[in-house]
Amino acid sequence: MHISVNYIPTERDIADGVIAFRRGLFRGLTVGGAVLLAAGLVVLLIEALDGAVAFWPFVFLAFGAAMLGLRLWAPLQAARQNRHMHGDVCEVTLTDDVYRSAIGANRAEIPWSTFRKLRSVDDQWIFEFNPAQAIMVPHRIFSAEQNAEIGGFLGERGLTRR
The missing domain is CATH 2.30.29 (PH-domain like)
Structure with a gap:
C-alpha cells in the first residue's frame, strides 16, 4: 500500500476527530445530562404541583445542563487549541x-x-x-x-x- x-x-475535522476518539465519553455526557435534566424537570413539576418548590431540583437541572454544555464545548475547545x-x-x-x-x-x-x-x-x-x-x-x-x-x-x- x-x-x-x-x-x-478544518476546525470541523478536528472537532469531529475528538468526538470520534472520545465517543464513549461524549455519549455518557449526553445521556447523563439528559437524565439529570429530565429528573430535575420531573421533580420540579411534582414540587410545583404540591405548591412549594424546593431548591434541590435546580441542582439536577444545573448539573444536567453543565454536562450537555461540556458535550458541546469540549470538541470546539480542542479545535481552537489546534488552531495552528x-x-x-x-x-x-x-x-x-x-x-x-x-x-x-x-x-x-x-x-x-x-x-x-x-x-x-x-x-x-x-x-x-x-x-x-x-x-x-x-x-x-x-x-x-x-x-x-x-x-x-x-x-x-x-x-x-x-
Whole structure:
C-alpha cells in the first residue's frame, strides 16, 4: 500500500476527530445530562404541583445542563487549541510500514507497530497510541477506493483492534 494525499485540516475535522476518539465519553455526557435534566424537570413539576418548590431540583437541572454544555464545548475547545493546524496543507502518506505526515515544518513518521489500536469510527480513521493520545484522519481526504484499501490493509494484517 502506498497512499499519499494533501488536505487542509478544518476546525470541523478536528472537532469531529475528538468526538470520534472520545465517543464513549461524549455519549455518557449526553445521556447523563439528559437524565439529570429530565429528573430535575420531573421533580420540579411534582414540587410545583404540591405548591412549594424546593431548591434541590435546580441542582439536577444545573448539573444536567453543565454536562450537555461540556458535550458541546469540549470538541470546539480542542479545535481552537489546534488552531495552528488550520489553513496549513497537511500531507498524509500511508505505506505498508509507516504512517507519515507533514504539516508545515512538523514531520512525523510512525511505524504501524507503534499504535495500540487502529480503527475507523464515524468518518474518521483513528490511529491510537494510548487511551489519551491518537491521530485522527478524516475519511473525506481519501477516495472511496483508498478508504477501502486502508480498511483492507489494516484488516488483513490484524492491525484493527477493539
